[in-house]
Amino acid sequence: MKVEIALATVSGKAYYKLVSELKRRGLPFLSLKPMDVVPLDIKVVITTGRERQMITHPCILVYDEENDPAEVVNEAIRLVQGKPSYDELVIGVDPGRTFGVAVIGDGRILKTVNCSSMVETIETILSALDKVPATINRVKIGDGAPIYTNELLHSLDEALPKETEIQVVCEAGTSQPQKGMAHRREVKNRTSAVRIAERKGRIFPRRKL
8 A cells, every 4th residue: 555644743642542443454654754755655743833833744633742643634534535525424422321422534534533522422413513624414313212312412413513414313223232342331322323324314304484
């Protein structure tokens, strides 16, 4: 696989988090120091805010080491692919005492996370819609916990832009644990959210329309 992403930082914390995320996705990368010359084949350089001015390149992404590295890596992937935006962004939600959330752009899993409250879940969804440009936005909510599902549906109807489609998805079979993960509830919630995002549901009528 061609190397098109470079990390240019001497921050140990930022480097460790970015490398872990890139390796998790199987993405090749080049490690540089901020003052190094960037090879012509590199399409995107990721660095920190303190080191930004030391780098000469037409496409530089700044990473805040306190944030989730998945977001800046998602943006790097989009730029490498030459996409001004995704065709379709789908956010799957597994409601319950803990909410699993999965963000998928054009079939690629961009982010999975667990949220501990309804408010955090809504903020996570709104943040994803704001940070990940897409032509079509869909939010799919699992129906396995009716009390949580109904509350979330009506809250999202108020909070989401009117052009965002909301679907209710049958959860049957989405909570089957992966091999070796039966005891990991936090993993199961995120996995269920991915499966919900990948299923077709019934459209929830928006009051905003």
